[in-house]
Amino acid sequence: MLLAGISAVAVDVHADEAASRPVPSRHQMMKECMAKQKASDAGLSKEQMKKNCRDVTETERENAKADKKSADQH
Secondary structure, eight states, rough: HHHHHHHHHHHHHHHHHHHHHOOOOOOHHHHHHHHHHHHHHHOOOOHHHHHHHHHHHHHHHHHHHHHHHHHHHH
């Protein structure tokens, strides 16, 4: 029972953190992703890096919105 209580508090703390963090702009997320892609030097074309970053950025934004929505419901 104690473990269940601790878990509930941990979920609430995580939800509070998600609600307080601003969701970065799509432009900022793309910029950071492109920098990571270039740093990894995977030999991808610029267009392929952009496509990868668009996919990653969209997923991250959806997750951030879902986290925020979940936090708002608590």
